[in-house]
Amino acid sequence: MSRELWKGNEAIAEAAVRAGLQAYFGYPITPQTEALEYLSWRLPELGRAFLQAESELGAINMVYGAACAGARTMTTTSSPGTSLMMEGLSYIAGTEVPMVLVDVVRGGPGLGNIAPAQGDYNQIVHGGGHGDYHPIVLAPASIQETINTVYEIFDIVEKYRTIGIVMVDGSIGQMMEPVALPAMKEVRKVWPSWAASATEGKRERNVLTSIYLDPKQEEITNLRLMKTWQEIEKNEIRYKEYFMEDAKFAVVGFGSAGRVALSAVRAARAEGIPVGLFRPISVSPFPKKQIFDLAQRLEGFFVVEMNSGMMLDDVLLASQGRIPVEFYGRMGGVMPFPDEILREIRLLHADGWKNEGHPRDRWLAKLETIVKEE
Amino acid sequence: MTTMNVEDMQVIYQHPTSLLDIHTHYCPGCTHGVAHRLVAEVIDEMNLRDQCIGVASVGCSVFAYNYFDFDFIQSPHGRAPAMATGVKRVHPGKIVLTYQGDGDMISIGTGEITHAAARGENITVIFINNANYGMTGGQMAPTTLPGQKTTSSPKGRDVEQAGYPIRASEMLATLDGAGYIARRSLHDPKNIRLAKKAIRTAFEAQVRGLGFSMVELLSTCPTNWHLAPAAAGKWLEENMLPYFPLGDYKVHTALKDLKF
Amino acid sequence: MPLSGTIIVDENLCKACELCIVNCPVQVIALDKNRITPRGFHPAALFKEGCTGCGTCAVVCPEAAITVYREKHVEKERNA
Numbered sequence: 001m002s003r004e005l006w007k008g009n010e011a012i013a014e015a016a017v018r019a020g021l022q023a024y025f026g027y028p029i030t031p032q033t034e035a036l037e038y039l040s041w042r043l044p045e046l047g048r049a050f051l052q053a054e055s056e057l058g059a060i061n062m063v064y065g066a067a068c069a070g071a072r073t074m075t076t077t078s079s080p081g082t083s084l085m086m087e088g089l090s091y092i093a094g095t096e097v098p099m100v101l102v103d104v105v106r107g108g109p110g111l112g113n114i115a116p117a118q119g120d121y122n123q124i125v126h127g128g129g130h131g132d133y134h135p136i137v138l139a140p141a142s143i144q145e146t147i148n149t150v151y152e153i154f155d156i157v158e159k160y161r162t163i164g165i166v167m168v169d170g171s172i173g174q175m176m177e178p179v180a181l182p183a184m185k186e187v188r189k190v191w192p193s194w195a196a197s198a199t200e201g202k203r204e205r206n207v208l209t210s211i212y213l214d215p216k217q218e219e220i221t222n223l224r225l226m227k228t229w230q231e232i233e234k235n236e237i238r239y240k241e242y243f244m245e246d247a248k249f250a251v252v253g254f255g256s257a258g259r260v261a262l263s264a265v266r267a268a269r270a271e272g273i274p275v276g277l278f279r280p281i282s283v284s285p286f287p288k289k290q291i292f293d294l295a296q297r298l299e300g301f302f303v304v305e306m307n308s309g310m311m312l313d314d315v316l317l318a319s320q321g322r323i324p325v326e327f328y329g330r331m332g333g334v335m336p337f338p339d340e341i342l343r344e345i346r347l348l349h350a351d352g353w354k355n356e357g358h359p360r361d362r363w364l365a366k367l368e369t370i371v372k373e374e
Numbered sequence: 375m376t377t378m379n380v381e382d383m384q385v386i387y388q389h390p391t392s393l394l395d396i397h398t399h400y401c402p403g404c405t406h407g408v409a410h411r412l413v414a415e416v417i418d419e420m421n422l423r424d425q426c427i428g429v430a431s432v433g434c435s436v437f438a439y440n441y442f443d444f445d446f447i448q449s450p451h452g453r454a455p456a457m458a459t460g461v462k463r464v465h466p467g468k469i470v471l472t473y474q475g476d477g478d479m480i481s482i483g484t485g486e487i488t489h490a491a492a493r494g495e496n497i498t499v500i501f502i503n504n505a506n507y508g509m510t511g512g513q514m515a516p517t518t519l520p521g522q523k524t525t526s527s528p529k530g531r532d533v534e535q536a537g538y539p540i541r542a543s544e545m546l547a548t549l550d551g552a553g554y555i556a557r558r559s560l561h562d563p564k565n566i567r568l569a570k571k572a573i574r575t576a577f578e579a580q581v582r583g584l585g586f587s588m589v590e591l592l593s594t595c596p597t598n599w600h601l602a603p604a605a606a607g608k609w610l611e612e613n614m615l616p617y618f619p620l621g622d623y624k625v626h627t628a629l630k631d632l633k634f
Numbered sequence: 635m636p637l638s639g640t641i642i643v644d645e646n647l648c649k650a651c652e653l654c655i656v657n658c659p660v661q662v663i664a665l666d667k668n669r670i671t672p673r674g675f676h677p678a679a680l681f682k683e684g685c686t687g688c689g690t691c692a693v694v695c696p697e698a699a700i701t702v703y704r705e706k707h708v709e710k711e712r713n714a
Contacts, residue, residue: 062456
């Protein structure tokens with residue numbers, strides 16, 4: 001298949017179209033607006049539904065309606081918009097209908113800026129919408145990987161009737177890379193049997209709700225959601241390993257942080273440092289078992305993120321204190337360079353691992369100096 | 375009293391088919407029940423049941439989906455017009471309606487309803503205005519009248535501090551996308567009959583693709599107004615009608631000659 | 635000759651709100667204090683002659699609990 005140069009946001013949009021996207025509702029917000037703009041002409045030319053909503057609040061509820069109506073549906077947004085969508089996501093999870101969200105993360109909190117970041121990890125993976133639910137969150141690291149992820153996530157969310165989030169960052173949204181686009185899937189012709197698509201006199205009526213006034217009924221629903229989650233944990237773990245076979249310690253990073261870390265790891269290997277990279281692609285479900293197994297044989301984990309250490313907590317939890325964990329991150333939309341990470345890798349290799357205190361505190365002390373000197 | 379043999383008689387009025395034959399949770403005398411019945415009657419008469427998808431909102435009518443015999447979905451507070459938009463864009467040939475109260479539609483949901491109307495979304499909104507938040511125990515709503523006592527305006531709505539009520543029908547009628555907006559009342563038999571005609575016109579607007587349609591129904595809330603049902607009707611007539619005048623605020627030309 | 639009608643009030647639905655009683659133009663409906671519905675209400679019922687089958691009670695009933703009947707032969711008379 002031939003490769004073409006595509007901008008990340010537009011590639012996300014086209015991948016969804018080829019996956020059979022039937023309805024898209026979105027709102028302008030940098031750095032993902034190109035996805036909205038692309039679909040504003042692409043979907044109508046295919047006779048599918050597109051609408052720019054009045055806000056992210058409107059968009060997520062339109063997606064909620066379309067999902068209940070049985071359509072393959074998606075929205076895209078960035079961090080402040082994701083916050084607005086949390087109510088809708090909780091309702092969608094509680095109603096058990098499938099939908100896809102693409103979050104192109106930017107610097108925050110608050111209005112922040114439009115530069116790339118990974119500060120939505122906690123809100124998407126550990127919380128956000130109220131109640132007991134877990135969305136599937138996949139974090140690709142290149143435009144090609146993002147295309148592949150978006151293309152397959154629609155089938156995944158329909159299999160489990162759950163929420164699938166593709167979490168990238170502003171750099172992936174904005175940059176251009178040579179990619180191969182997948183084949184166009186046919187749009188569904190038959191509505192799911194559970195959907196609110198009007199009975200047409202052919203079936204019993206469907207009611208889709210997230211209300212269970214009787215706590216016992218709600219608990220039954222919660223139990224069902226948790227059992228589905230356990231299935232997802234069993235089946236949907238995704239990660240990539242680089243130079244891990246003979247690694248003495250591992251860098252752990254997802255998305256663009258993982259990609260930058262890979263450059264650092266390659267350079268480190270060229271210097272003879274026995275380091276590898278473990279790159280989670282599914283951050284929810286988190287590859288806990290893989291981290292735990294690695295903790296049996298490695299000297300330490302070095303977590304690299306574009307936030308204040310959010311996946312760091314998951315690595316600490318999963319490694320269960322077996323080995324020391326060190327952290328390096330940049331915040332606010334600042335992207336780390338390979339040489340910063342290489343510097344830290346060299347230090348770990350030369351000076352060894354610290355055990356007292358929390359890795360975040362050690363890193364913050366370091367970062368103060370770095371920020372002053374830059 | 376002589377008992378009559380109904381087998382030999384003509385049925386003048388009966389329980390509509392689109393309304394499920396079950397006891398509702400609404401308070402005795404609450405006109406939600408009247409509104410439900412009228413909507414079901416219109417859907418029966420227009421033979422729309424198999425094409426209908428309803429969107430329930432959050433308020434006393436949160437369980438509306440238990441009472442209508444067609445597909446229904448539940449929306450978060452205020453978001454029903456957005457959910458209805460999602461449904462209608464996916465199923466443009468189906469009949470999509472929302473059923474919303476005043477707190478839901480014109481407080482938290484102001485953005486969603488305004489834009490659905492502005493877009494000319496081909497949905498029908500049944501808007502129940504009873505001047506308070508009923509489900510949560512009678513708090514002040516955007517439609518609470520000046521001086522009206524509620525649990526969150528115990529001394530009466532003070533316009534200096536809490537401002538003035540919103541007249542949703544008038545406001546939404548300024549939008550070009552609106553095809554039919556009318557305000558009626560459910561406080562007595564004559565007005566209930568007129569309300570039904572308006573509801574019929576609203577659904578006709580949707581069937582004919584004439585844009586956004588809404589019927590605002592002034593309704594009683596006996597429990598939170600602390601009045602018996604008939605007295606609540608009187609209170610509505612004396613207090614709400616002057617502030618929320620009945621009338622047709624937007625009528626698409628194609629609807630002007632329809633008579634029901 | 636006045637029209638003749640009757641009503642049947644569904645006991646499972648009636649909540650004794652009395653709107654039918656208040657609005658009946660010939661005042662022939664009352665709460666039947668001799669009966670209690672499964673939900674604990676005294677249901678509305680005709681208590682004397684005079685129902686014309688006008689349907690006003692059913693129009694105001696929030697529970698759609700009332701079925702209204704009218705004599706057929708009276709209908710023919712009106713159409714003549």
